[in-house]
Amino acid sequence: MQRRNLESELRRHLDENDCDVAHSNPKSALDLVAGFYRIARFENCDLDNDGDMLLFQWGVNDLGDGEFFDVDFTRQLIDGSNDENLITQVSYRFRYRATDQFRSIESGNVWCEHIDLINRFSDDVRASRTFQLANRMTQSKIDIRTTMSR
Numbered sequence: 232m233q234r235r236n237l238e239s240e241l242r243r244h245l246d247e248n249d250c251d252v253a254h255s256n257p258k259s260a261l262d263l264v265a266g267f268y269r270i271a272r273f274e275n276c277d278l279d280n281d282g283d284m285l286l287f288q289w290g291v292n293d294l295g296d297g298e299f300f301d302v303d304f305t306r307q308l309i310d311g312s313n314d315e316n317l318i319t320q321v322s323y324r325f326r327y328r329a330t331d332q333f334r335s336i337e338s339g340n341v342w343c344e345h346i347d348l349i350n351r352f353s354d355d356v357r358a359s360r361t362f363q364l365a366n367r368m369t370q371s372k373i374d375i376r377t378t379m380s381r
Contacts, residue, residue: 232273237308238321238377241267252323252373257302257365260323261287264304265353269346275312281344282309285352289361290338291329299326299372300333302365318380325365326372333368336361 232240244267245252250259268285276282286305291298305322327333341359343352356362 232271235319237273237306237319238375240271241306241321241323242375244271252375255373256370257304257325257362260304260325261353261356261362264306264323265349268306268343268349273308275310276308277311278346280311282311283307283346285343285349286340287352287356287359287362288338288340289336289365291334298329300329300336301326302361302370316381319377320379321375321377323375324373325370326374327365327368327370332364336364 241264245263248263248266250263255263264285268283272278273283284307286307287303288305289300289302292301293299301324303322303324305320308319310317310319339361341352341355343349
């Protein structure tokens with residue numbers, strides 16, 4: 232697959248698995264993004280050299296619309312076909328009101344650096360305090376967005 236189709240391919244995968252993004256939760260998102268990571272490969276993204284990774288990240292952010300606690304699953308692709316190393320990321324993000332309970336959690340992340348590590352990644356995410364709390368709470372916003380950078 233082509234890297235520029237990352238978001239559309241993820242959305243297709245979600246549709247094929249009957250995922251209603253607006254009513255999803257981190258548990259279902261983890262299962263879906265891990266499944267997508269297992270099956271979807273992209274051109275010029277070298278798995279053995281960090282060219283295709285999965286990220287779970289969290290923390291308090293204020294993006295101009297108030298303080299939220301974000302829980303985010305991101306697929307990151309690095310195009311290794313030239314020296315520019317263009318990075319494409321698609322993020323499936325859950326935003327929660329930044330309560331004291333969420334504020335007590337330090338920002339952090341968990342990376343899956345290779346397809347062979349996806350089961351360990353999923354286990355580590357499921358065991359995290361952040362993931363467990365986020366699944367018990369009601370999110371304020373959910374979005375899927377793509378960013379590109381050098």
